Amino acid sequence: MARIGEASSQVAPRDALARARLRASLVPDLLVEARRVVNTVIGGWHGRRKQGIGENFWQFRPYVEGEALARIDWRRSARDDHTYVRDLEWEAAHTVWLWADPSPSMLYKSSAAGVSKESRALVLILALAELLSRSGERIAWPGLTDPITSRNGAERVATLLNHAPTLSARPDLSMIRRFSDIVIAGDFLDPVDETREWLDVLARHGVRAHLIEVADPAEETFPYAGRTEFTDPETGKKLAAGRAELLGDDYRRLYLARRQELGAWCRRLGWSYTVNHTDRLASEALVRVHMAMSAEGGYAAGGRI
Numbered sequence: 001m002a003r004i005g006e007a008s009s010q011v012a013p014r015d016a017l018a019r020a021r022l023r024a025s026l027v028p029d030l031l032v033e034a035r036r037v038v039n040t041v042i043g044g045w046h047g048r049r050k051q052g053i054g055e056n057f058w059q060f061r062p063y064v065e066g067e068a069l070a071r072i073d074w075r076r077s078a079r080d081d082h083t084y085v086r087d088l089e090w091e092a093a094h095t096v097w098l099w100a101d102p103s104p105s106m107l108y109k110s111s112a113a114g115v116s117k118e119s120r121a122l123v124l125i126l127a128l129a130e131l132l133s134r135s136g137e138r139i140a141w142p143g144l145t146d147p148i149t150s151r152n153g154a155e156r157v158a159t160l161l162n163h164a165p166t167l168s169a170r171p172d173l174s175m176i177r178r179f180s181d182i183v184i185a186g187d188f189l190d191p192v193d194e195t196r197e198w199l200d201v202l203a204r205h206g207v208r209a210h211l212i213e214v215a216d217p218a219e220e221t222f223p224y225a226g227r228t229e230f231t232d233p234e235t236g237k238k239l240a241a242g243r244a245e246l247l248g249d250d251y252r253r254l255y256l257a258r259r260q261e262l263g264a265w266c267r268r269l270g271w272s273y274t275v276n277h278t279d280r281l282a283s284e285a286l287v288r289v290h291m292a293m294s295a296e297g298g299y300a301a302g303g304r305i
Contacts, residue, residue: 023102023118024162030119031158033282034126040283041290042131060084095138095147096293097176098157100125101186101214102167104233110218113278117214120278121185122161124212127286128183130154142171142182170198178206181293185212187219192261209271210289213259217279220255222248 060076063083073086100106106118115123132139133153140147144160144167161167176182182202188195188211202209224244231238241247263273272292276285 019102020165023164023167026119026122027158027162030122031126031154034123034130034154037123037127037282037286038130041286042134060086095140095180096128096132097140097142097180097182098125098129099142099171099182099184101169101184103169103186105187105189106214107233108216108219109278110216112217112223115278117187117216117278120276120282121212121214123282124185124214124276124285124289125183126154126158127282128289129157131286131290142173142176143168173199173201173207174205176202176205176207181208181210183210183212183289185214187215188213188258188262192258192265195262196265203269209266209269210292211262211266211271211273212285212289213262213273213275215275215277217277220252220277222251222255224248 060073061084063072063077063085067085071085073084076084076086100118100121102118106121107116109116129139130153133149133151136149138147138149139153139157141157141160144164145157148156150156173182184199199209222244224241224247226244227240227242228244229238229240259275266273272289272295274285274288274292276282
């Protein structure tokens with residue numbers, strides 16, 4: 001929704017090549033910003049923490065009768081009257097799919113926000129790609145790349161985004177299988193029934209999803225008054241309001257009801273739903289998503305392989 005008099009760049013370019021060039025011009029700076037965000041949260045970021053096959057030390061625990069004697073850590077056991085086993089950390093790589101909504105509505109940026117919704121969504125996804133790659137996880141972008149394991153995974157994804165002529169408004173999610181996670185960053189302004197229909201394949205395949213709603217503060221507060229013309233960035237249709245403030249109460253009720261309904265649906269499925277406003281820090285959403293992914297049943301708890 002774009003108000004007349006606000007930045008004309010809010011209206012999406014119709015030409016796919018123009019969109020691709022615009023995205024390519026943004027990606028290098030967004031990768032730098034994503035790495036800056038990563039550096040603010042990396043101290044609290046941990047990979048999966050579970051006993052299993054691996055090389056890294058996990059914990060000492062008391063010896064249980066029947067276990068192989070070779071597992072006993074004699075040096076630790078000699079320090080007191082108990083016999084201890086040295087457990088290693090489970091290191092099986094996990095696949096996390098990442099996707100940012102490329103639709104025209106994501107270009108919106110009001111005067112109250114520091115960045116567009118598209119920029120914020122890409123920063124969040126690239127930051128997650130960086131963090132997950134550093135943790136040794138496999139990352140993928142549906143329709144752009146198959147799962148990859150690489151320390152420079154974020155850079156590889158950014159390069160692919162730079163050279164992609166087009167990005168699907170809604171990628172095919174049917175190839176994502178059970179025991180994977182997916183993080184989707186978008187504005188989720190479509191009718192809830194349409195969003196649920198699109199994402200239902202993930203629920204049927206046993207995929208755990210984490211939705212990040214990227215919201216411009218003006219979309220939520222509707223700070224418009226007087227004669228105002230609004231433009232739909234998807235269709236170009238216009239709506240002229242003689243006294244825009246009269247639409248405010250109904251608009252805000254419908255806007256928040258959509259969010260609450262979609263969030264409740266996610267919670268019923270065991271998914272997470274995070275809201276990040278573009279006038280707030282990207283790191284806030286990153287921390288919340290990490291906590292959701294680390295919760296019991298998520299990849300960091302070792303409940304999914």
